[in-house]
Amino acid sequence: MNPEKEHWRRGVEASVIYNRLHGDLKVPFTYRVPGGQEKEPDHEGEGQGGEGEGAREVWPASLAAFPLGQRIADARRHYARGRLDPGRIRQLEALGMIWSHRDVAWEEGLTAARGWATENGHLLAPLDAVYRGHKVGIWLKNARADTRAGTLAPERCEQLEDIDPAWCPTWPVEWQRAFHLVRRHLDAGGTLQIMAAFQKPLSFAAFSAATVARADRCAVRSEQFAAAARGELETVVHEVLPLDGAVLAHQKMAAGEVFGRIVLTP
Incomplete structure (x- = not known):
């Protein structure tokens, strides 16, 4: 009997059972097959059997204490060095093996x-x-x-x-999240209170950013920053008020009388 082949066979057998229990081969390095009445540990090392359930089924006595975690780590190392047999690679991949951490x-x-x-x-x-x-x-x-x-x-x-x-929008994620919530609200039959200032007859083009190639969106954003650096962008100022006019400024905005920014000066 070839000891190395026998060790591999036991490793595959243990891997099959582990995969059946956990759905993957993300085996902690220190993991050893439980024996006797030990509970089957989860990925954090705690029993999954629950209180009063006793040992979970499955592990044959012939695999007790088998170092499966180390065996999986060895397989990853041999794979990375190109030393793992193609047939063995296929065996482990069929069980959901992921080679890179x-x-x-x-x-x-x-x-x-x-x-x-x-x-x-x-x-x-x-x-x-x-x-x-x-x-x-x-x-x-x-x-x-x-x-x-x-x-x-x-x-x-x-x-x-x-x-x-x-x-991954090129603009702030917070804005895109708010936009999604507004759209979902409207799709559910909700309504929005539109400020009067935005009800003026305006013509603009609307499009979905998802239909524009990422490279094109990046190019537009780069041009916007460049234009700002050249001083070519201007802020629309609706009105300039003294600092003690803050309450009035909020009232104007709430009434929909503002199109642009209100600037408060000390």
């Missing part, structure tokens, strides 16, 4: 993002958003930063755009 982190983040979007209808999560323990708001913030820096792989951008085409 970064890929594992990405898949976990993507799953959390997809779940959050399903519950909220969009992928414009605030920074403190959490989905089942995963800090999805921070994860999305980092993904946007990588996208704007051009370091996020195109296929990963596509994965996020499939969830929400407007997940």
Whole structure:
């Protein structure tokens, strides 16, 4: 009997059972197959059997104490060095093996993002958003930063755009989130109170940013910043009032009498 092949066979057997229990092969490095009446630990090392349930089914005595976590880590290392047999690669991939720790982190983040979007209808999560323990708001913030820096792989951008085409606007995320909420309110039959100043006969073009190529949107934004640097942009000032006119300024805005900005001067 070939000891190495036998060790591999036991590793595959343990992997199959672990995958059946957990749905993946994200095995902690210190994980060993439980034996006797030990409970099956979850990814945080706590039993999943629940109080009074005793040991979970499944693990044969022949696999007790098998170092599955170390075995999976060894397989990843051999794979990275090009030393893992193609047949063995196929065996592990069929069980959901992810070869890179970064890929594992990405898949976990993507799953959390997809779940959050399903519950909220969009992928414009605030920074403190959490989905089942995963800090999805921070994860999305980092993904946007990588996208704007051009370091996020195109296929990963596509994965996020499939969830929400407007997940990474070139303008503030807060504005896009508010826009989504307003649109959802209107789609549900709600109404908006439009200020009188905006009911003047104006002609403008409206379009969906999702229909414009990202490179074109970036080019427009760059030109806007350049125009601002050249002093070519002007703020529309409706009226200038003294500082003690703050109450009046709020009243004018509430009455819809303002088109532009009200400036308060000391």
